[in-house]
Amino acid sequence: MSRRPRANDTLTEAQKKIVEAAVNAFAEQGFAGTATKDIARRAGVAEATIFKYFPSKRELLLGVLGPAIEQLVGPAMTRSMDPVLSATYPSFEAFLRALLAERVAFVRAHPRLVRILAQELPFDAELRMGILRRVYAPLLAKGLALIERFQQEGQVVDWPAPLVVRCIASTFMGYIVHRVFIAPDAAWDDQAEVDRIITFLVRGLSPGQPA
Amino acid sequence: MSRRPRANDTLTEAQKKIVEAAVNAFAEQGFAGTATKDIARRAGVAEATIFKYFPSKRELLLGVLGPAIEQLVGPAMTRSMDPVLSATYPSFEAFLRALLAERVAFVRAHPRLVRILAQELPFDAELRMGILRRVYAPLLAKGLALIERFQQEGQVVDWPAPLVVRCIASTFMGYIVHRVFIAPDAAWDDQAEVDRIITFLVRGLSPGQPA
Amino acid sequence: MSRRPRANDTLTEAQKKIVEAAVNAFAEQGFAGTATKDIARRAGVAEATIFKYFPSKRELLLGVLGPAIEQLVGPAMTRSMDPVLSATYPSFEAFLRALLAERVAFVRAHPRLVRILAQELPFDAELRMGILRRVYAPLLAKGLALIERFQQEGQVVDWPAPLVVRCIASTFMGYIVHRVFIAPDAAWDDQAEVDRIITFLVRGLSPGQPA
Amino acid sequence: MSRRPRANDTLTEAQKKIVEAAVNAFAEQGFAGTATKDIARRAGVAEATIFKYFPSKRELLLGVLGPAIEQLVGPAMTRSMDPVLSATYPSFEAFLRALLAERVAFVRAHPRLVRILAQELPFDAELRMGILRRVYAPLLAKGLALIERFQQEGQVVDWPAPLVVRCIASTFMGYIVHRVFIAPDAAWDDQAEVDRIITFLVRGLSPGQPA
DNA sequence: CATGAATGAGTGTTCATTCAT
DNA sequence: GATGAATGAACACTCATTCAT
Numbered sequence: 001m002s003r004r005p006r007a008n009d010t011l012t013e014a015q016k017k018i019v020e021a022a023v024n025a026f027a028e029q030g031f032a033g034t035a036t037k038d039i040a041r042r043a044g045v046a047e048a049t050i051f052k053y054f055p056s057k058r059e060l061l062l063g064v065l066g067p068a069i070e071q072l073v074g075p076a077m078t079r080s081m082d083p084v085l086s087a088t089y090p091s092f093e094a095f096l097r098a099l100l101a102e103r104v105a106f107v108r109a110h111p112r113l114v115r116i117l118a119q120e121l122p123f124d125a126e127l128r129m130g131i132l133r134r135v136y137a138p139l140l141a142k143g144l145a146l147i148e149r150f151q152q153e154g155q156v157v158d159w160p161a162p163l164v165v166r167c168i169a170s171t172f173m174g175y176i177v178h179r180v181f182i183a184p185d186a187a188w189d190d191q192a193e194v195d196r197i198i199t200f201l202v203r204g205l206s207p208g209q210p211a
Numbered sequence: 212m213s214r215r216p217r218a219n220d221t222l223t224e225a226q227k228k229i230v231e232a233a234v235n236a237f238a239e240q241g242f243a244g245t246a247t248k249d250i251a252r253r254a255g256v257a258e259a260t261i262f263k264y265f266p267s268k269r270e271l272l273l274g275v276l277g278p279a280i281e282q283l284v285g286p287a288m289t290r291s292m293d294p295v296l297s298a299t300y301p302s303f304e305a306f307l308r309a310l311l312a313e314r315v316a317f318v319r320a321h322p323r324l325v326r327i328l329a330q331e332l333p334f335d336a337e338l339r340m341g342i343l344r345r346v347y348a349p350l351l352a353k354g355l356a357l358i359e360r361f362q363q364e365g366q367v368v369d370w371p372a373p374l375v376v377r378c379i380a381s382t383f384m385g386y387i388v389h390r391v392f393i394a395p396d397a398a399w400d401d402q403a404e405v406d407r408i409i410t411f412l413v414r415g416l417s418p419g420q421p422a
Numbered sequence: 423m424s425r426r427p428r429a430n431d432t433l434t435e436a437q438k439k440i441v442e443a444a445v446n447a448f449a450e451q452g453f454a455g456t457a458t459k460d461i462a463r464r465a466g467v468a469e470a471t472i473f474k475y476f477p478s479k480r481e482l483l484l485g486v487l488g489p490a491i492e493q494l495v496g497p498a499m500t501r502s503m504d505p506v507l508s509a510t511y512p513s514f515e516a517f518l519r520a521l522l523a524e525r526v527a528f529v530r531a532h533p534r535l536v537r538i539l540a541q542e543l544p545f546d547a548e549l550r551m552g553i554l555r556r557v558y559a560p561l562l563a564k565g566l567a568l569i570e571r572f573q574q575e576g577q578v579v580d581w582p583a584p585l586v587v588r589c590i591a592s593t594f595m596g597y598i599v600h601r602v603f604i605a606p607d608a609a610w611d612d613q614a615e616v617d618r619i620i621t622f623l624v625r626g627l628s629p630g631q632p633a
Numbered sequence: 634m635s636r637r638p639r640a641n642d643t644l645t646e647a648q649k650k651i652v653e654a655a656v657n658a659f660a661e662q663g664f665a666g667t668a669t670k671d672i673a674r675r676a677g678v679a680e681a682t683i684f685k686y687f688p689s690k691r692e693l694l695l696g697v698l699g700p701a702i703e704q705l706v707g708p709a710m711t712r713s714m715d716p717v718l719s720a721t722y723p724s725f726e727a728f729l730r731a732l733l734a735e736r737v738a739f740v741r742a743h744p745r746l747v748r749i750l751a752q753e754l755p756f757d758a759e760l761r762m763g764i765l766r767r768v769y770a771p772l773l774a775k776g777l778a779l780i781e782r783f784q785q786e787g788q789v790v791d792w793p794a795p796l797v798v799r800c801i802a803s804t805f806m807g808y809i810v811h812r813v814f815i816a817p818d819a820a821w822d823d824q825a826e827v828d829r830i831i832t833f834l835v836r837g838l839s840p841g842q843p844a
Numbered sequence: 845c846a847t848g849a850a851t852g853a854g855t856g857t858t859c860a861t862t863c864a865t
Numbered sequence: 866g867a868t869g870a871a872t873g874a875a876c877a878c879t880c881a882t883t884c885a886t
Contacts, residue, residue: 014867030334032243036860046868048862057860119333122326123241159407166385167411174381196370200378204415223849247877257851262878434870452756454665458856468872473857541755544748545663581829589833592807596799618792622800626837647846669881679847681883690881 015053017043022064027112031061031120061120065127068113069134092155093202095146100172100194107180115181140165157207164205171201226264228254233275238323242272242331272331276338279324280345303366304413306357311383311405318387326392351376368418375416382412437475439465444486449534453483453542483542487549490535491556514577515624517568522594522616529602537603562587579629586627593623648686650676655697660745664694664753694753698760701746702767725788726835728779733805733827740813748814773798790840797838804834 011019021042025034036057040047054060089095107114121128143165150156156164175197179188222230232253236245247268251258265271300306318325332339354376361367367375386408390399433441443464447456458479462469476482511517529536543550565587572578578586597619601610654675658667669690673680687693722728740747754761776798783789789797808830812821 012866030241030243032241033334035858037858047860048868048870049866051861052867055861115333119330122330123239123244163404163407166389167382167408170381170385171378173385174377178377193374196374197378200415203417203419204411206414208414225850246875248875258877259851259853259879260849263848263850266878268877436871450756452663452665454663455756457854459854469856470858470872470874471870474869474871477857479856537755541752544752545661545666585826585829588807588811589804589830592803593800596803596806600799615796618796619800622837625839625841626833628836630836645845668879670879680881681847681849682845684882685846688882 012053014043014045014049018045018050018053018060019064022060023112023116026061026064026116026120031057031116032123036060061116062127065113065117068110068117069130092150092205093198095150096168096198096201097194099168100175100198103172104176104179107176111180143168154207156205159205167205168201171197223264225254225256225260229256229261229264229271230275233271234323234327237272237275237327237331242268242327243334247271272327273338276324276328279321280328280342303361303416304409306361307379307409307412308405310379311386311409314383315387315390318391322391354379365418367416370416378416379412382408434475436465436467436471440467440472440475440482441486444482445534445538448483448486448538448542453479453538454545458482483538484549487535487539490532490539491553514572514627515620517572518590518620518623519616521590522597522620525594526598526601529598533602565590576629578627581627589627590623593619645686647676647678647682651678651683651686651693652697655693656745656749659694659697659749659753664690664749665756669693694749695760698746698750701743701750702763725783725838726831728783729801729831729834730827732801733808733831736805737809737812740809744813776801787840789838792838800838801834804830 018039021039022034025039025042028034029038036050037047039060040050043050050060054063089098117127117131121131140162144161147156147161147164151158151161151164175193179190179193229250232250233245236250236253239245240249247261248258250271251261254261261271265274300309328338328342332342351373355372358367358372358375362369362372362375386404390401390404440461443461444456447461447464450456451460458472459469461482462472465472472482476485511520539549539553543553562584566583569578569583569586573580573583573586597615601612601615651672654672655667658672658675661667662671669683670680672693673683676683683693687696722731750760750764754764773795777794780789780794780797784791784794784797808826812823812826
């Protein structure tokens with residue numbers, strides 16, 4: 001009766017509260033800086049309850065990030081990229097616009113998970129490997145393929161594809177980090193901002209005169 | 212022979228080893244993830260010796276970062292920027308080139324300190340405020356002024372200066388992070404890489420046709 | 423069988439053992455001279471268990487003395503004194519006799535707590551203030567009122583009441599300290615001893631010829 | 634030239650400052666509650682300097698109290714008592730008066746040493762034994778002999794001499810402790826106070842009617 | 845004579861984790 | 866299913882003490 005492997009229905013009420021509390025605590029204080037006691041307090045459960053569901057603090061971190069990586073990040077990316085890849089985008093600009101919109105949406109949907117991921121990545125080799133294998137590598141591969149297609153079509157300057165990807169990624173990350181984490185409360189004219197960023201990328205990466 | 216009471220010669224041998232060990236440990240494991248005992252072991256001194264010189268673990272962090280921020284980062288930036296600001300750079304491109312070279316040099320000189328700073332900034336409000344006031348704000352001000360000058364000269368597109376600064380900063384950081392932290396061992400053709408990044412920025416931020 | 427949620431039954435077994443061990447350790451070695459590890463060893467629990475119930479060593483001291491001061495000392499004194507005050511004692515002598523009996527009984531019931539109190543009072547301003555406000559002041563007030571009544575009745579010499587109180591207190595304390603702490607194992611003829619102490623006080627404080 | 638073994642002339646300047654600092658620190662915080670670092674700071678010397686003169690913290694305590702016990706307490710008492718004993722005091726009252734004056738004078742001359750002694754006695758068996766053998770026992774012996782003489786002369790009630798001594802000691806200590814330690818700043822009419830305390834003792838210990 | 849530098853052994857306290865109920 | 870009780874190991878930090886200079 002308790003075995004209904006529906007997606008997030010197997011989660012107890014307590015389990016959900018624990019995950020929610022852990023996300024907040026890890027995002028605010030970092031993994032090492034967060035005590036399980038604090039998570040328990042935030043979740044309103046006993047400390048022991050945490051260990052009922054997550055065999056260790058580390059497993060709690062992975063259990064918190066895992067779904068966000070595999071179910072949300074991974075598939076989400078695939079889902080969002082696949083059509084991107086298969087669909088023949090009318091132009092490089094349209095592709096950039098779609099990609100940025102999708103990335104912004106993802107970070108806005110899970111800002112604390114993204115924050116935790118970014119904060120713990122430097123300290124956690126396993127996490128790093130996981131992300132590398134399950135997110136970074138496939139994403140990069142698809143990105144490279146796309147860029148090369150646009151290059152063949154003469155829409156993008158003929159630089160090494162990884163460099164082009166890095167230019168795009170840097171610009172997008174700079175915008176997103178500022179928009180979501182650094183100055184989320186500022187008055188942003190998102191439409192104008194996005195327009196210009198896209199323009200910046202399109203111009204910067206246009207074939208133009210031979211570099 | 213033991214009487215050379217000069218500036219940074221007042222530091223005990225042990226003191227230097229402690230700072231060095233702390234830098235490594237904090238860079239690798241983060242502040243919260245590093246035990247003072249571990250620092251002591253790395254430095255080859257007793258744990259108590261650490262507290263002879265640094266009243267607390269936190270003071271050790273600040274004592275490690277402080278000089279790097281105030282003496283190296285802050286002034287260094289001022290020093291490196293002031294000529295940039297006053298000197299009439301022949302072109303926007305020359306300015307970008309000089310700035311990138313200087314930023315890369317700084318990060319290469321203190322990669323672990325930069326790493327620690329980036330890692331602890333999200334968790335340490337005081338550190339954040341310090342950086343904001345002593346590094347970020349003045350640097351941003353100078354950057355904005357510069358950009359506006361280039362805009363008046365018609366070398367840079369007439370977008371909000373903060374946006375332009377962010378485009379530059381994002382691109383530079385993307386390059387530096389990759390070059391120094393993510394793939395330092397890869398075979399880089401730095402000259403070509405830098406040339407293209409500068410080109411990317413110049414083109415992307417050129418006045419061009421009205422956006 | 424494990425559900426007897428009565429007053430002092432809420433205390434865990436370990437909690438009781440900790441308090442008992444702390445009382446012994448503090449009485450023998452003083453507060454500053456006692457390590458929490460020693461208390462843990464005496465109580466047969468882990469050191470961490472102490473801090474489950476008492477957030478700090480100091481709170482353990484207060485938690486140990488508190489009940490002895492508020493529930494036992496304070497009220498006990500009030501209880502024992504109120505009837506004394508209201509009841510018309512047949513004589514000053516009868517009053518002294520009752521008071522001494524009551525004081526001796528109290529110290530005998532809690533010799534180690536009294537000892538700890540006396541030992542830590544000089545070092546602990548907060549404790550001192552607490553005792554002053556909750557024990558010393560009210561007790562002194564009642565004592566003074568009583569003495570004044572006996573003076574009006576012509577049973578006690580017409581000296582400043584505080585002086586009279588001090589003579590009584592000094593004599594009682596001298597007896598009790600010797601009897602309970604210094605030479606508890608000596609062969610005492612308590613009855614004779616008490617008789618003479620009371621006689622000493624009655625004679626010494628009798629109106630007599632004008633002083 | 635530095636070897637003039639005159640009494641307290643052998644003491645270095647630093648040595649004196651250390652002793653003075655230790656007396657203050659021990660009196661205020663107790664022996665266990667005082668760090669040698671604190672003593673060094675108060676004395677204005679390096680911590681190591683303390684250990685040049687006193688092989689251990691404990692020896693410092695003894696070195697501080699020793700002179701006060703042997704040179705001041707012990708001999709002083711003997712000196713002050715011998716005449717008392719040999720001289721035929723005109724009366725019991727005159728004896729009490731002389732004794733109290735001498736005791737008050739001593740405590741006023743060395744209040745912090747007396748305080749330290751009282752505070753550490755419960756924790757320090759060796760100290761206790763020393764005091765017992767060198768101060769308490771001889772003093773008690775003399776006191777008993779004196780009391781017995783006064784009893785034979787019919788000036789003092791025929792109770793066990795130890796009891797009589799305790800009555801005197803308790804009363805004196807009660808007065809001194811209040812006068813010197815508890816309320817030293819209060820406005821005291823010392824003459825009247827002393828007169829009454831003496832009267833209290835003389836009356837209380839007078840042979841009177843058979844007890 | 846005096847000290848700055850250094851430390852091993854502890855200090856009170858917190859940690860993630862276990863387990864009987 | 867959830868917890869209160871308990872803990873060994875680790876934590877940052879302090880202690881009295883040593884020693885070369």
